[in-house]
Amino acid sequence: MVHQIPRIIIGRLPLYLRALNRLKKDGYNYASSRELGKLLDISAAQIRKDLSHFGELGKRGKGYEIDFLTSKLNQILNTDTVWDMIVIGAGDLGSGLARYRGFLNRGFRVAAIFDIDSQKIGRKIGNLVVKDNREMCDFVAENGIQIAVLAIPAEFAQDVIDDLVVVGITAILNYAPIYIKTPDGVQIEHIDPAVHLQKLSYFLN
Known part of the structure; x- marks a missing residue:
C-alpha cells in the first residue's frame, strides 16, 4: 500500500x-x-x-x-531499523556528511566513504577511513548496501551511479548539481542548495 x-x-x-x-x-x-x-x-x-x-x-x-x-x-518509512549507506566523495561536503551524527538516530549509518583522490584515500574522517573508489562496488555488493549519497562533481555522477545500481544500490541522495538517470525501481532525491537559494532570492527586495 x-x-x-x-x-x-x-x-x-x-x-x-x-x-x-x-x-x-x-x-x-x-x-x-x-x-x-x-x-x-x-x-x-x-x-x-x-x-x-x-x-x-x-x-x-x-x-x-x-x-x-x-x-x-x-x-x-522503514526507519525502525538502521540502514547502512555509503558516501561517495570525501571533499568538504562528503566529509561533513560522513561526520554528521544526526543520521544514526533517524535510522541511517555511514558505513564507508570513498574518493578517487590519492591525497584523500587513507585519511581519517571521524571513525571512518576514506577508501579507494575502486573498492566501492565490491564493498556495496559484499555488505548489501542499498543507499548511496553522492557528493562528487557533476561530470562523474552518472558513471558512478551506473556502476552502483548494477551491484545493488536502490536509493540515492544526490548532491551533485545534475539530474541523474536511473532505471525503474531506483529511487533518487536531488539536493542542490543553489536551487533552494534561487527560490529564496525571489522573495528578496
Missing part, C-alpha cells in the same frame, strides 16, 4: 516525525493536528488527510498519541 501513496505525502512524513520528537521533548504525550500544523506551517486538515492514508492513527478529542504515531511513521 505504501508504494501507492503519493510521493509528496511521503515527503512530509519525516517533517511530522521531527515535529513529534520536538513535542515529546517538550513534555507532550498527545499532539493534535493543529499543534503539528503550527510547528510545520502545514494546515491541520492536510495533516489529517496525509495520515489517514495509513489508517486510524488518532483518537477523536485527544489527537495523536506521540509514541504510537512516532513508531508508526518509523515503520512506514
